[in-house]
Amino acid sequence: MNRRTLVGLLLLWSLGPLLWQVYTSFCSDQALIQPFVSHDQRWTLIHYQSVLNANPPFWRYLVNSLIVGISSTFLCLLLALPAAYALNRIPRQLSALSRLALVGAALFPYVLLFLALLELARALNLGNQLLALSLPYAALSQPLAILLLNNAFNDLPPELEDAAKLEGLSLFQRFRWIFIPLISPATASTAILVFLFSWNEYPIALTWISDSSKLTLPVAMARIAGSSIYSVPYGAYAAATVLGSIPLVLLVLIFQKPIVSGLTSGAVKG
Amino acid sequence: MRHSHFIRRIIATLFIVLICSAGFGIAQARSIESVSFLMAAPFADATQDLVKQFNQEHRGNISLQVVRGPLETEAMSDLAISSLLLGKAPFDGLLMDVTWLPKYAAAGWMQPLEDYFSETDIASLAIGAREGNSYDGHLYRWPMNADMGLLYYRTDLMEQPPETPDQLVQVSQSLQKDKKVDWGYVWQGRQYEGLSCVYLELIDGFGGDWLKTDSNQIGLNSKPGVEAAAWLQGLIDQGVSPRAVTNYGEAEALQSFKVGDAAFMRNWPYAWAELQKSDSAVKGNVGITTMVAKPGHTTATLGSWGLTVLKGSSHVDASIEAIRFLTSETAQKQLFLKYGYSPTQQRVIDDPQLLQDKPILAEFGRALKVATPRPQTALYAQISDVLTRQLSSILTGERTPENGMNVAAANTNQILMSAGEKP
Amino acid sequence: MIIFLLLPALLLLLVVFVVPLFRYAWLSFHADSVITGLIAIPNGGANWLRLLQDLRYWQDLGQTLRFAGVSVGLELILALCIALLLDQRWRGRDVVRTLALIPWALPTTVMALGWRWIFNTPYGPIDHFTKIAGIGSLNILGDPNFAWIATVWADVWKTTPFAALILLAGLQTIPADLYEALRLEGGNALICLRRITLPLLRPYILLALLFRLAQSFGVFDLIQVLTGGGPASTTESIALYAYWNALRFLDFGYSSTIIMASFVLISLICVIAWIGLQVLIPTHPKSRGVIEL
Numbered sequence: 001m002n003r004r005t006l007v008g009l010l011l012l013w014s015l016g017p018l019l020w021q022v023y024t025s026f027c028s029d030q031a032l033i034q035p036f037v038s039h040d041q042r043w044t045l046i047h048y049q050s051v052l053n054a055n056p057p058f059w060r061y062l063v064n065s066l067i068v069g070i071s072s073t074f075l076c077l078l079l080a081l082p083a084a085y086a087l088n089r090i091p092r093q094l095s096a097l098s099r100l101a102l103v104g105a106a107l108f109p110y111v112l113l114f115l116a117l118l119e120l121a122r123a124l125n126l127g128n129q130l131l132a133l134s135l136p137y138a139a140l141s142q143p144l145a146i147l148l149l150n151n152a153f154n155d156l157p158p159e160l161e162d163a164a165k166l167e168g169l170s171l172f173q174r175f176r177w178i179f180i181p182l183i184s185p186a187t188a189s190t191a192i193l194v195f196l197f198s199w200n201e202y203p204i205a206l207t208w209i210s211d212s213s214k215l216t217l218p219v220a221m222a223r224i225a226g227s228s229i230y231s232v233p234y235g236a237y238a239a240a241t242v243l244g245s246i247p248l249v250l251l252v253l254i255f256q257k258p259i260v261s262g263l264t265s266g267a268v269k270g
Numbered sequence: 271m272r273h274s275h276f277i278r279r280i281i282a283t284l285f286i287v288l289i290c291s292a293g294f295g296i297a298q299a300r301s302i303e304s305v306s307f308l309m310a311a312p313f314a315d316a317t318q319d320l321v322k323q324f325n326q327e328h329r330g331n332i333s334l335q336v337v338r339g340p341l342e343t344e345a346m347s348d349l350a351i352s353s354l355l356l357g358k359a360p361f362d363g364l365l366m367d368v369t370w371l372p373k374y375a376a377a378g379w380m381q382p383l384e385d386y387f388s389e390t391d392i393a394s395l396a397i398g399a400r401e402g403n404s405y406d407g408h409l410y411r412w413p414m415n416a417d418m419g420l421l422y423y424r425t426d427l428m429e430q431p432p433e434t435p436d437q438l439v440q441v442s443q444s445l446q447k448d449k450k451v452d453w454g455y456v457w458q459g460r461q462y463e464g465l466s467c468v469y470l471e472l473i474d475g476f477g478g479d480w481l482k483t484d485s486n487q488i489g490l491n492s493k494p495g496v497e498a499a500a501w502l503q504g505l506i507d508q509g510v511s512p513r514a515v516t517n518y519g520e521a522e523a524l525q526s527f528k529v530g531d532a533a534f535m536r537n538w539p540y541a542w543a544e545l546q547k548s549d550s551a552v553k554g555n556v557g558i559t560t561m562v563a564k565p566g567h568t569t570a571t572l573g574s575w576g577l578t579v580l581k582g583s584s585h586v587d588a589s590i591e592a593i594r595f596l597t598s599e600t601a602q603k604q605l606f607l608k609y610g611y612s613p614t615q616q617r618v619i620d621d622p623q624l625l626q627d628k629p630i631l632a633e634f635g636r637a638l639k640v641a642t643p644r645p646q647t648a649l650y651a652q653i654s655d656v657l658t659r660q661l662s663s664i665l666t667g668e669r670t671p672e673n674g675m676n677v678a679a680a681n682t683n684q685i686l687m688s689a690g691e692k693p
Numbered sequence: 694m695i696i697f698l699l700l701p702a703l704l705l706l707l708v709v710f711v712v713p714l715f716r717y718a719w720l721s722f723h724a725d726s727v728i729t730g731l732i733a734i735p736n737g738g739a740n741w742l743r744l745l746q747d748l749r750y751w752q753d754l755g756q757t758l759r760f761a762g763v764s765v766g767l768e769l770i771l772a773l774c775i776a777l778l779l780d781q782r783w784r785g786r787d788v789v790r791t792l793a794l795i796p797w798a799l800p801t802t803v804m805a806l807g808w809r810w811i812f813n814t815p816y817g818p819i820d821h822f823t824k825i826a827g828i829g830s831l832n833i834l835g836d837p838n839f840a841w842i843a844t845v846w847a848d849v850w851k852t853t854p855f856a857a858l859i860l861l862a863g864l865q866t867i868p869a870d871l872y873e874a875l876r877l878e879g880g881n882a883l884i885c886l887r888r889i890t891l892p893l894l895r896p897y898i899l900l901a902l903l904f905r906l907a908q909s910f911g912v913f914d915l916i917q918v919l920t921g922g923g924p925a926s927t928t929e930s931i932a933l934y935a936y937w938n939a940l941r942f943l944d945f946g947y948s949s950t951i952i953m954a955s956f957v958l959i960s961l962i963c964v965i966a967w968i969g970l971q972v973l974i975p976t977h978p979k980s981r982g983v984i985e986l
Contacts, residue, residue: 106904
């Protein structure tokens with residue numbers, strides 16, 4: 001097989017299912033059920049209308065996810081940046097041990113935490129609050145964020161900080177004027193990975209949010225799975241999947257560089 | 271310096287907004303009691319007009335709000351439970367399926383209602399609708415609509431609907447042989463609650479019992495229990511039902527029946543109104559009867575949705591007021607005429623005018639008379655889960671009916687034992 | 694001073710990762726269910742005894758292992774192929790790499806719904822295809838033999854790009870002169886793969902494997918939306934079973950027991966898989982032994 005066929009196959013494999021959803025979303029219900037019969041009304045926008053005019057309207061979930069994504073990313077970086085910096089300045093063995101623990105935490109199938117986190121939400125009255133979700137999200141993405149940022153700090157020449165100290169810069173000033181600008185590429189990659197995680201997270205959002213106007217996109221999608229008892233509503237599902245995919249497809253297209261470097265830098269340092 | 275000034279201004283503004291809104295809130299709360307109910311989406315949509323009427327009648331007094339939940343019963347239950355588990359439930363009442371009640375009551379989430387509904391109130395309900403509203407001696411739920419499993423058949427294909435399981439198979443096969451329909455019978459065979467409902471009608475119809483909650487006697491592996499499972503499996507084997515029925519819920523069965531693919535369908539009353547719509551290929555050619563059974567054992571699984579008040583609600587009286595309104599005779603008539611929801615008040619079922627306009631109501635009434643609830647225990651979700659799991663193995667050919675029902679009975683026994691319900 | 698920089702992150706990690714484990718361990722020795730009115734009452738080891746006898750748990754564990762093993766295995770093979778393809782230089786490579794990344798970025802539940810439609814019987818495209826091909830309707834999501842394959846398929850689709858990227862990063866660290874030297878000795882592509890690519894890729898393969906393995910043991914979103922655990926519970930995973938026990942059956946004691954047991958077993962299996970692969974993949978003098986991250 002030549003390369004062109006292989007690339008074609010790869011694209012078909014990756015994008016085929018999505019394109020099928022796009023196709024489905026524009027088909028009328030009748031055309032979906034009887035695909036080989038000619039219909040006078042094959043193409044329709046009705047599925048998009050029904051999804052966008054639902055109560056609450058679809059864009060609401062996108063906004064909710066956006067809010068959670070941004071606040072989680074912000075909180076996560078706020079905690080991870082100093083921690084990643086400090087990790088190099090504690091005794092060597094302790095730092096190695098912490099890094100190992102962080103790898104373990106990053107690998108942990110976090111789904112299993114749902115029950116304890118549900119209890120936490122109940123105890124602290126955090127249920128049904130979008131911003132509260134950023135607490136578990138920031139915590140769950142913390143291990144990866146610290147590791148990635150720590151790698152970036154490691155790459156900085158140690159003389160840099162000594163020189164800055166001689167200049168009389170305080171810790172905060174060093175952060176603000178030296179480190180933050182220098183590790184901004186790594187910070188950007190980390191931020192986008194954390195954002196993607198928070199945007200896509202399902203089990204915790206499922207248990208923490210029950211108010212339908214506060215649902216994040218993944219939970220709303222799962223709930224749409226039961227959107228009609230009257231017929232098989234795959235047209236509407238498809239419209240919802242397409243609408244729900246657009247922001248992420250755009251995100252990947254725009255930010256593919258930092259995403260790729262974020263995903264791989266952890267590996268490259270290995 | 272400018273910075274801190276700016277922050278101070280923001281804080282001041284926030285503070286003022288906060289005080290204003292709190293004050294406004296208190297003023298609001300004093301004058302109007304706002305009550306909210308969580309309902310599955312179809313009910314939330316159907317009661318919209320009633321809610322408007324109620325709010326008009328009680329203007330300045332009570333403001334009723336319906337929170338629209340998801341559409342599938344199980345998704346609805348998951349949502350209700352997770353709201354309750356999170357602590358402060360964001361609503362006062364809940365429209366509840368008949369099978370949830372024991373669990374919610376045992377968890378201590380429900381407000382007992384016996385002080386609000388009298389014996390005469392209860393006597394006004396149809397017999398089938400009186401079932402499944404109480405747990406442990408307390409009344410917790412007031413039925414809004416009665417749901418029962420029904421057998422839909424095509425009047426253009428047969429004079430009389432079959433009455434026994436064997437007849438159903440015979441009629442189906444001869445219709446299939448004559449190429450009148452692709453399939454004989456479509457039902458709910460996916461592994462979910464609907465399959466338990468299908469099975470309950472059959473085990474009772476073959477003369478058995480799923481679980482006697484008073485003595486904890488399990489009948490799944492008795493002769494009728496195995497026969498019922500074997501009959502369902504046989505439908506697939508003989509080609510009376512499509513193989514894909516093992517992944518059918520109500521919607522899929524309705525879809526297949528609605529386009530004219532099948533001669534029989536098991537479904538709930540709501541399907542009637544759907545089948546009369548203009549896009550239905552079988553419009554005007556559909557009849558309703560009770561599920562096939564051995565002579566003298568006819569039953570219908572009781573589905574029924576009812577309103578409850580949650581413990582901790584600070585608007586119990588107003589909630590009761592709303593419940594009375596939503597379950598009143600006028601409300602039930604309206605829900606039946608517009609959405610096909612079958613009534614629970616005997617007077618509505620017997621209403622001569624209604625019967626004349628919609629003769630189908632008589633069939634609903636007949637089925638409701640023989641309606642049976644599923645086992646009323648707080649462990650229902652578990653025991654139904656093990657049942658559907660084994661039934662699904664049987665239907666997909668993973669296990670034989672005997673083997674599967676034995677396992678189901680053993681698992682049920684284990685659940686009852688580890689909960690201490692059984693020594 | 695340094696400790697104050699670490700403290701907030703440490704605290705959050707403790708609350709979210711460590712406290713739950715202790716809580717689960719504690720709850721697993723208590724009856725806390727709808728029967729006890731949602732109050733925790735010590736019950737000795739009754740939950741653990743029940744777990745040992747609970748065939749459903751062991752079946753779910755087996756199914757989860759099957760799912761994880763098959764999907765991670767397929768994923769790595771496919772990812773290696775994709776990485777090798779993307780490692781070569783050709784026009785439009787960056788565009789293809791970006792497009793191939795899209796499945797990974799989408800929320801699982803979004804495409805799980807899509808797959809439900811694609812695998813739908815009788816209206817989905819796969820069913821049309823098999824009917825035209827003369828195989829007949831497969832009833833994919835309704836048949837215990839196929840439904841789990843559908844879940845693997847959907848999972849491989851979504852997560853392969855991630856593994857491919859990690860492997861690609863590894864490939865790009867391999868100096869080209871190594872290949873040339875071997876080719877001069879007369880080695881063909883397959884020998885190159887076995888003697889150079891795989892050994893030097895080792896740490897990356899292990900990293901991708903370990904990460905994906907641990908995550909796929911916790912598979913939840915995909916199965917809940919795609920099959921709901923059916924048919925006949927043949928796609929139910931341990932996470933889903935724990936979830937049902939907590940939110941549907943209101944049995945928190947037993948749910949905690951399931952989670953605790955699964956946590957211990959998963960850790961064990963990950964360690965074994967890691968050691969096993971270290972032995973299995975050939976080494977190269979230039980490849981590093983352990984992942985340091």
